[in-house]
Amino acid sequence: MLTNFKRIITFAINDFSRNKGISIAAVFVLTIAIMLVTGLFFFQGMAGYLISQIQDKIDITAYFKEGTQEQDILDVKDEILKTSPNIKNIEYISKDQALAFFNEKHKDNAILSKALQEVGDNPFLPSLNITTSGDPLQYAQVSNILQTSDFSKLIDKVDFSQKKDTIEKVYSITTSINIFGIIFGIVLIIIAILVVFNTIKLAIESSREEISTMKIVGASDWFVRGPFIIQGIIYGAIAFLICILFSGIFSYFLSPQIRAILPGFDMFGYFLTNLGIFVLIQLGFGIGVGVISALIVVKNHLEV
Amino acid sequence: MIKFNDVTKIYPAHSSNGSPTAVLQDISFEVKEGEFVSIIGKSGAGKTTLTRLILGLEEPTYGEVYFKDKNILNADPSEIQKIRRSIGCAYQDYKLLPLKTVYENVAYVMEVEGKSHGEIKREVSKVLELIGLKDKIDNFPKELSGGEQQRLAIARALVNNPKIIIADEPTGNLDPYNTYEVIYLLEKINKLGTTVILLTHDREIINKLGKRVITLVDGKIIRDEAGGRFII
Numbered sequence: 001m002l003t004n005f006k007r008i009i010t011f012a013i014n015d016f017s018r019n020k021g022i023s024i025a026a027v028f029v030l031t032i033a034i035m036l037v038t039g040l041f042f043f044q045g046m047a048g049y050l051i052s053q054i055q056d057k058i059d060i061t062a063y064f065k066e067g068t069q070e071q072d073i074l075d076v077k078d079e080i081l082k083t084s085p086n087i088k089n090i091e092y093i094s095k096d097q098a099l100a101f102f103n104e105k106h107k108d109n110a111i112l113s114k115a116l117q118e119v120g121d122n123p124f125l126p127s128l129n130i131t132t133s134g135d136p137l138q139y140a141q142v143s144n145i146l147q148t149s150d151f152s153k154l155i156d157k158v159d160f161s162q163k164k165d166t167i168e169k170v171y172s173i174t175t176s177i178n179i180f181g182i183i184f185g186i187v188l189i190i191i192a193i194l195v196v197f198n199t200i201k202l203a204i205e206s207s208r209e210e211i212s213t214m215k216i217v218g219a220s221d222w223f224v225r226g227p228f229i230i231q232g233i234i235y236g237a238i239a240f241l242i243c244i245l246f247s248g249i250f251s252y253f254l255s256p257q258i259r260a261i262l263p264g265f266d267m268f269g270y271f272l273t274n275l276g277i278f279v280l281i282q283l284g285f286g287i288g289v290g291v292i293s294a295l296i297v298v299k300n301h302l303e304v
Numbered sequence: 305m306i307k308f309n310d311v312t313k314i315y316p317a318h319s320s321n322g323s324p325t326a327v328l329q330d331i332s333f334e335v336k337e338g339e340f341v342s343i344i345g346k347s348g349a350g351k352t353t354l355t356r357l358i359l360g361l362e363e364p365t366y367g368e369v370y371f372k373d374k375n376i377l378n379a380d381p382s383e384i385q386k387i388r389r390s391i392g393c394a395y396q397d398y399k400l401l402p403l404k405t406v407y408e409n410v411a412y413v414m415e416v417e418g419k420s421h422g423e424i425k426r427e428v429s430k431v432l433e434l435i436g437l438k439d440k441i442d443n444f445p446k447e448l449s450g451g452e453q454q455r456l457a458i459a460r461a462l463v464n465n466p467k468i469i470i471a472d473e474p475t476g477n478l479d480p481y482n483t484y485e486v487i488y489l490l491e492k493i494n495k496l497g498t499t500v501i502l503l504t505h506d507r508e509i510i511n512k513l514g515k516r517v518i519t520l521v522d523g524k525i526i527r528d529e530a531g532g533r534f535i536i
Contacts, residue, residue: 218389219416
């Protein structure tokens, strides 16, 4: 068994190195296909970042009346969290915090500082800043809670009414981006798989006579199939190494340009953070498609 | 050793207007151990189909083919593999493995049987020496002449000490000198006890051999004579 396995590996390595033209072509096509899938993953990362950035901007701020007890505000916070547990963030900002934020933000603006001094007292109201997932449904849930009679008497104003249309528009755009990304991704992956399959098919077709000879001399199906499968693994592994290297270099050098278009998105950081997933996708796709293609094509020639 | 019992092989029509082709009709003969049998006939007479039936590459439409009393039709895949391993084949188009060297081509037949590295090395060297290709062990088939390629095919057929060698038009692509060499080799192998089935349409070879000749015409055996001659 072990002897046979060693022989199969030796055959595969020999065939790979002796059939250079076909091996290079197969690795090349597989590399392109993996890069395509990797590109889609980067695209998904950027689209996800963009969507989350937009959604983060969609928040609701409920300003509470002067003199509202902190505990009452925290009760409202708890009620919101109970009703919408998937809420992205909810933050209580006290009067003092609000003043501190204002001062910090406008420390270089003498006019505003002076105006604040004229007012004398702290003019800010305590508030709850709520960031939803961007889903209009969640938005509606939160606004309903804030408008219930129990809480509405504590609330001075909520700034959600004027955002409703924008939120619905943004949600529809982000949903469209997601759907488009999935469909586009599936189509591209199918094309990539078909291209790789056909290249490996051509590579094995050239060995058709050889396969028939192997069968005639009494080789078992696995003895014939084995080297082609191992070659599929070699194609996939080499293509993976090229791709992971390229992905790293590519994301490193393209990072500043992408940051210019998408401020705050660190492409190289995204690559490093998701290195495990990149490895899994590239290795899985490369070796998976290589091996499955080899298995299917050889099977068709084994019917002797 | 090999027995054909009323074997008929009909290939179905390729198109809706075509008609099925009967390549072999009611073929019955037996090849005994140690025999040298030549099967002659024009191209298309059904000679190659005969070998494909023996190797289990085709199934007879009617009748039975036996290899050592085993009906090949009833053999499971592992039995078919064993049968194929005990038959050495040499073809007109050599059927060599182009990506393997001379040594590897011959060794492959032993490797499929799981033989040890030492035994393979010993046997392959011995057979390559016998066949006269010892100095070309690292060459690839495309680097050999037609005669050398055919000798390599025979070396591969011989290396497992098969009980039987089937040579299907082994001299079809060779010049007279190499033809003589190959036939001489087959005779020598036969003298050592291996059964040889030679399929050919070469009149001169048959007449010179003076061994048993089965004559096939349009898929039927019209003659089966010991010490026969080429008469079609």
